[in-house]
Amino acid sequence: MSFLDYYDPLRTTSLYVHIPLCLKKCAYCDFYSVKSDSDLASAFTKKLSEELIHVVDYFHKPFYTVYFGGGSPSILSIKQLENLCSIICKYGKPEEFTIEVNPEHLNYDFVFLFSEYFNRLSMGVQSLSAEVLKTLGRNATLETTLKALEISQNIKEKTGIKLSYDFITCVRGMNSHPLSDLEFLINCFPVNHLSVYSLTPSENAPLFKNGRYRELTEKTQAEMLKKTWLYLKENNFRHYEVSNFAKNNEVSKHNMVYWNYGQFVGIGPSASGTSFRNNNVFRITGRADIKAYINGNILTEYDIESLTSEQQCEELIMLGSRTDSGINLDRLHSDFGYEITKIPDYYKKINNCIVPDGDLGFLFSDSALKTMLFNMAKSSYL
Ligand code: SF4
Structure with missing residues (x-):
C-alpha cells in the first residue's frame, strides 16, 4: 500500500522534498545527509522524480507551499532541479516555493529557476566571521559567503523573489561582539526573513565529540539571545517563532503549515509528513537510508504511525x-x-x-x- 492512501486529497496540502546530499559534513550537523557524487545524485533524482509523479497526480491540484530542504538541494544541477520543479508544477505553481541554497553553490545560472519556479530563496549564511565559519566546519569561506549574499540580492532584484537568511548564534568566538555580524548582514544585505538558531550540541555531530568544543554557559547564551532578539525587534522584525523573524509579515508560509498542524507530504530519505484521513492523523517518515530509497519500490521506504x-x-x-x-x-x-x-x-x-x-x-x-x-x-x- 502506498503512503499516499493515508492522505486526504481534498485537503490543502504542502510538500517538503528532502535532498540528503552534501559536499561534506559540517562540524555541528546531525541531520541525515551523505556525501554526494554525480552518480548518486542522478540515481537519487531519478527515483525522486518517479515518486513525485505519483504524489502530484494523487493530489491533482497545486500544492499550497513547496520546500526543497536538506542536505543541500542546491548541490543538484540546474537541469535536475528544473526537472523536479516541472513535475511538481504540473497542476499549477504553489503559493510559496522555497529552495535552501548553500553559499558555495549559488551563481547566476539559478536566475532561470527563480524566474520560472522558486519564489523564495533561503540561504544558510550561518556567520560572517571567518573564525566562526571555520569552527562550524562550513564549506563556504567568508569570501564565498559574501559573494553569494551579493548574488542573492541581485537575483531578488531581477526576479522579485523573497529572501531568507539562516544565522547561527551562541558560538564560542563570537561572544565579545555577538551582534556585529548580524548588524553587518542586515545593513548590507536587506532581508525580510531571518532564522537565527543557537548552536545546539548533538552527540552525533563531530564538533561535540570528545569534548572538542566547549559550549558557552547558559547565562552567556541567554544574554546573547536576548541582545540579538532586542536588536531585531528594534529593526522591525517580528519575532514570530522561537528562531524565526519576519518584517512586513513575510513569514515562512511553509513553516506556518507545520506550526499550525496542517497536512503536508514529506518525500525523500528521512523526510517526514503529516496526513489526515477519516478523522485519523498519521506521521509518515522516510527511512534515513538513501541506498534503500534508491533501490526500493516507489513510495514504500516510509514508516507510517497512527497518532493517538x-x-x-x-x-x-x-x-x-x-x-x-x-x-x-x-x-x-x-x-x-x-x-x-x-x-x-x-x-x-x-x-x-x-x-x-x-x-x-x-x-x-x-x-x-x-x-x-x-x-x-x-x-x-x-
Ligand atoms: S549543515 Fe546543511 S550543508 Fe552542512 S552537512 Fe548539514 S545538511 Fe549538509
Whole structure:
C-alpha cells in the first residue's frame, strides 16, 4: 500500500522534498545527509522524480507551499532541479516555493529557476566571521559567503523573489561582539526573513565529540539571545517563532503549515509528513537510508504511525508553544477534548490562546512546554 492512501486529497496540502546530499559534513550537523557524487545524485533524482509523479497526480491540484530542504538541494544541477520543479508544477505553481541554497553553490545560472519556479530563496549564511565559519566546519569561506549574499540580492532584484537568511548564534568566538555580524548582514544585505538558531550540541555531530568544543554557559547564551532578539525587534522584525523573524509579515508560509498542524507530504530519505484521513492523523517518515530509497519500490521506504488524540494534542501544544500566536485552547478542546489547567511562567492567555509573554516566553519555551504537558487534562466540560 502506498503512503499516499493515508492522505486526504481534498485537503490543502504542502510538500517538503528532502535532498540528503552534501559536499561534506559540517562540524555541528546531525541531520541525515551523505556525501554526494554525480552518480548518486542522478540515481537519487531519478527515483525522486518517479515518486513525485505519483504524489502530484494523487493530489491533482497545486500544492499550497513547496520546500526543497536538506542536505543541500542546491548541490543538484540546474537541469535536475528544473526537472523536479516541472513535475511538481504540473497542476499549477504553489503559493510559496522555497529552495535552501548553500553559499558555495549559488551563481547566476539559478536566475532561470527563480524566474520560472522558486519564489523564495533561503540561504544558510550561518556567520560572517571567518573564525566562526571555520569552527562550524562550513564549506563556504567568508569570501564565498559574501559573494553569494551579493548574488542573492541581485537575483531578488531581477526576479522579485523573497529572501531568507539562516544565522547561527551562541558560538564560542563570537561572544565579545555577538551582534556585529548580524548588524553587518542586515545593513548590507536587506532581508525580510531571518532564522537565527543557537548552536545546539548533538552527540552525533563531530564538533561535540570528545569534548572538542566547549559550549558557552547558559547565562552567556541567554544574554546573547536576548541582545540579538532586542536588536531585531528594534529593526522591525517580528519575532514570530522561537528562531524565526519576519518584517512586513513575510513569514515562512511553509513553516506556518507545520506550526499550525496542517497536512503536508514529506518525500525523500528521512523526510517526514503529516496526513489526515477519516478523522485519523498519521506521521509518515522516510527511512534515513538513501541506498534503500534508491533501490526500493516507489513510495514504500516510509514508516507510517497512527497518532493517538493524546499524541496529536501534545504535538499541537509543542508547536504552538514556539510561536507568537500560541496554543489555541478552543481547538485543543473541540478537536481533541483536552485543556491546559495551568498557564506556565512567562506565558499569558489572550483570546483563549496561551502565548509567550515576549522574549522571556521564547527563552523559557522548553520549560513552559513541560509545564503545559504536565498540566494537560481531559476537558472537564465535555
Ligand atoms: S549543515 Fe546543511 S550543508 Fe552542512 S552537512 Fe548539514 S545538511 Fe549538509
